[in-house]
Amino acid sequence: MSRWNSDMKKLFVSVGLIAAGTAGLQAAYAPDANTMTASKVWSVAGTLRGFYDSNYQTSQSAKGSWGFEVSPQVGLNMALQQTELGARFIFGGYYYQEREHLGQDPWDETYESDIWLDHAFSERWQTRASDSFVVGQEPELIDPSTSVPTRVNGNNLRNTGTLSVNTVWTRLFSTQVGYNNSIFLYDNKDGTAADPSLAGMLNRMEQYVNLDLQWEVAPQTMAFIGGMFGWVDYNGDEPIGFQTATTYYYSNSRNSRSYFGYIGAQHTLLANLNFNGRVGFQYTDFYNDPEGTTTLNPYADISLIYTYLPGCYAQLGFTQTQNATDTTTQGGNGNLTLSTESSTVYASINHKLTPKLLGTVIGRWQHAVYNQGAYDTQANEYYSLGVNLSYTLTPHFSAEAGYNFDDLTSPVPGNEYNRSRVYLGVSAAY
Numbered sequence: 001m002s003r004w005n006s007d008m009k010k011l012f013v014s015v016g017l018i019a020a021g022t023a024g025l026q027a028a029y030a031p032d033a034n035t036m037t038a039s040k041v042w043s044v045a046g047t048l049r050g051f052y053d054s055n056y057q058t059s060q061s062a063k064g065s066w067g068f069e070v071s072p073q074v075g076l077n078m079a080l081q082q083t084e085l086g087a088r089f090i091f092g093g094y095y096y097q098e099r100e101h102l103g104q105d106p107w108d109e110t111y112e113s114d115i116w117l118d119h120a121f122s123e124r125w126q127t128r129a130s131d132s133f134v135v136g137q138e139p140e141l142i143d144p145s146t147s148v149p150t151r152v153n154g155n156n157l158r159n160t161g162t163l164s165v166n167t168v169w170t171r172l173f174s175t176q177v178g179y180n181n182s183i184f185l186y187d188n189k190d191g192t193a194a195d196p197s198l199a200g201m202l203n204r205m206e207q208y209v210n211l212d213l214q215w216e217v218a219p220q221t222m223a224f225i226g227g228m229f230g231w232v233d234y235n236g237d238e239p240i241g242f243q244t245a246t247t248y249y250y251s252n253s254r255n256s257r258s259y260f261g262y263i264g265a266q267h268t269l270l271a272n273l274n275f276n277g278r279v280g281f282q283y284t285d286f287y288n289d290p291e292g293t294t295t296l297n298p299y300a301d302i303s304l305i306y307t308y309l310p311g312c313y314a315q316l317g318f319t320q321t322q323n324a325t326d327t328t329t330q331g332g333n334g335n336l337t338l339s340t341e342s343s344t345v346y347a348s349i350n351h352k353l354t355p356k357l358l359g360t361v362i363g364r365w366q367h368a369v370y371n372q373g374a375y376d377t378q379a380n381e382y383y384s385l386g387v388n389l390s391y392t393l394t395p396h397f398s399a400e401a402g403y404n405f406d407d408l409t410s411p412v413p414g415n416e417y418n419r420s421r422v423y424l425g426v427s428a429a430y
Contacts, residue, residue: 046072049400049425056096058139058150058406058417065098067106069425084118092136109155110136124168131161140384143184145342146366147202147324149382149408150415154187156198176212176224181205184324193239193248200238200251201328207231210260220268226278230258232324240328241336243290249328254338258284258322260299277302284322286338295371297322297341311358314349322371327412329374337373340380342366360388370411378411390427398427 049069055062073090092110100106116130135155139146142156164178183205191197212226236251243249262280269275282299286292303317325340348362368380388402400423407418 041076041078043075043077043429044073045075045427045429046070047425047427049423051421051423053096053419053421055417055419056098056151058408058419060414060417062417062419063098065096067094067096069094069423082120085116087113087115089113108137110134110138110141112136112141126166127164129161129163131159134158143324145323145344146368146382147184147340148186148198148326149380149410150417152186152188152198156187157183157185159183172216174214174216176210176214176226178208178210178212180208182207189236189238191238191240193242196240196328197236197238198326200236200240201326202234202324203236203251204232204234204324207233212264222266223263224265224278225263227262228258228260230256230260232256232258241330242334249336253288253290253336254286254324254328255288256284256286256322256339258282262299272307274305275303276305282322284339289336289338291335291372293335293338293372295322295339295341309352311352312350314347316347317345319344323368325368325370327370327373327375329412331372331374331376335372337370337375339371340368341371342368356392358390358392360386360390362386375411380411380415381407381409383407396428396430400425400427 047069049071050067051069052064052066054064056065056067057063070093071090073088075089076085076087078085090110090112092108092112094108094110096106096108111134113133114130116128118126118128120126134141135157136142137151137153137156139149139151142148142152142158160180160182162178162180164176166174166176168174185203186198189197189199191200208228208230210226210228212224214222214224217223232255234251234254238251239248240251240253241249260280260282262278264278265275267275277300279298279300279302282295282297284295284297286294298320300318300320302319303315305313305315307313320343321341322339323342325337327337329337344364344366346362346364348360351359353359362385364382364384366380366382368382370376370378370380384404384406386402386404388400390398390400392398402423404421405419408416410416
């Protein structure tokens with residue numbers, strides 16, 4: 001029971017850390033905001049930063065702006081005898097001076113909320129439920145798989161809910177059943193077949209159900225074999241391309257069903273070194289595509305976490321899977337771009353340079369190959385790097401500075417850009 005809870009918590013923290021570190025300036029990692037109040041039931045924190053963004057529109061014709069960020073948050077963390085309950089809400093307000101000079105709305109607003117519940121019904125039955133709700137504009141904040149690798153105006157929404165049940169049947173054999181549901185809604189709508197909107201191309205519901213059969217092959221090793229079914233339903237109900245001169249492709253033309261098979265292991269290599277990984281295949285059927293397109297590609301989700309000193313740890317990970325894409329550009333035979341096959345490498349390190357000075361470096365690289373359409377077999381290359389220094393002034397206050405860099409190369413005309421952001425600010429937590 002304790003191992004499963006520990007693994008799930010590490011996974012939740014590590015995924016959140018990577019997403020926070022790469023989701024852009026407004027989500028750049030602020031380590032003091034959570035760790036200083038982890039022992040309290042209720043916590044309140046806030047951040048005030050000044051920044052410079054060299055390309056706030058994420059476009060080839062880069063336009064820079066000075067600005068500032070205000071980001072309050074509240075949190076709840078309750079640990080009961082058999083239940084752990086947590087919640088967090090973060091508001092972000094971001095002022096861009098250049099946009100005001102141009103007569104545009106200078107403010108961006110983001111909303112993030114996370115809730116989670118761990119409950120042990122008994123030594124043999126445990127469950128975990130969580131939900132993450134986001135409204136924002138930055139690419140990795142809206143969709144961590146970066147189906148849209150550029151900034152998007154408006155109140156764009158993502159909600160991801162997960163539920164998993166772990167059952168210990170014998171001393172060595174257990175099962176894990178899981179369900180994941182993600183909803184994506186974009187503000188940009190009312191597109192045409194010649195000029196599709198983001199809502200038409202990307203509004204969707206993704207659902208995944210998995211079953212893992214687990215064996216404890218050694219005290220520190222859990223091996224498993226599993227399968228997963230995925231269904232992606234595009235529900236924008238707008239034209240996204242021309243099927244003939246008088247008929248259209250609609251949003252649901254890119255609907256798909258995926259079947260996964262994999263093997264994997266959770267292994268404690270050392271007391272401070274943990275491995276969690278699965279590798280296998282993904283077979284995808286785009287059942288509404290007139291071409292009857294199917295794909296077979298590798299599937300992987302691997303991470304390694306190393307805690308080398310108290311308060312110091314590093315993580316390395318890799319994922320390989322099919323993803324949605326904001327491109328539907330048709331090929332010479334009229335076929336749509338259906339998806340991308342994405343290979344992603346991510347890494348992070350947290351290191352206490354002194355008892356009061358914490359350094360964080362987070363990096364990510366994604367290679368996304370287009371499936372069908374005008375750019376079939378060609379790829380986006382997306383890089384991001386974030387560096388943060390946080391200095392503890394008092395038990396409740398800290399100062400921080402950081403730098404984020406993003407670079408996108410793409411075969412799609414007009415999509416390429418690079419972006420640098422620097423910031424300086426203070427944080428408080430109670």
